[in-house]
Amino acid sequence: MTTEIRKIHEDIELLKEGLLEKKPERFSAKDVVRSFVGALFIGVTFIFSGMLLNVVKQISDFNLILIIASTIVILIAEIYFVGWSRVKKEKGRNVFEFTLKRLIVFYAVAIAVAAFYSFILGYNKTLSGKEITELIFLVALPCSIGAAIGDLLKKY
Numbered sequence: 001m002t003t004e005i006r007k008i009h010e011d012i013e014l015l016k017e018g019l020l021e022k023k024p025e026r027f028s029a030k031d032v033v034r035s036f037v038g039a040l041f042i043g044v045t046f047i048f049s050g051m052l053l054n055v056v057k058q059i060s061d062f063n064l065i066l067i068i069a070s071t072i073v074i075l076i077a078e079i080y081f082v083g084w085s086r087v088k089k090e091k092g093r094n095v096f097e098f099t100l101k102r103l104i105v106f107y108a109v110a111i112a113v114a115a116f117y118s119f120i121l122g123y124n125k126t127l128s129g130k131e132i133t134e135l136i137f138l139v140a141l142p143c144s145i146g147a148a149i150g151d152l153l154k155k156y
Contacts, residue, residue, distance in 0.1 A: 034150030035106055039113040042146025046139055047117040056127065056135045064134055071110075071141045075103050078148045102148070110144035111136060 046052065079102045114136045118124065124132055 031102075031150065032105055032109065035109045035147035036113065038146035038148070038150040039110050039143040040146070042149070043110075043113050043117055043139055043143040046142045047114075047121065052135070052138070053123075053127075056131050056138060059134050059138070064137060067141055068137055071107065071137075071144050072103070074141075075106055075144050075148055078145065079103060079106075082148070106144055106147040107140070109147045110140040113143045113147075114139035
């Protein structure tokens, strides 16, 4: 009788975690696809900005470093507060591993999407190699936020 009660208790805890606590699942290929969709959606609103080319032509190396650093800080904050803060702390799962793999994937996806938009719109024909790199990192900032939003929205 006690094993049946224990099983019912475990089932209730599982339902509670799934329905009430909105606990994030393990990172998977679906999350990568979601991040591409989020980056494409947010990135398209910035790539068509008329001021983007003017900003790229005037941006300094220092500003580019600030953009890259800001992107990483924003992603870490978003991953930590949206994901890690909801994870039930269990043995074998640490914040560094949780954050690092998402940071790498989301930023790589953001750069890939920004490069994709830059090349399909033909910016490589009007801008130098340095300016294309600056454009990619500049557009990767909003794309990375879009990539991480998929992680937030998957439970809501």
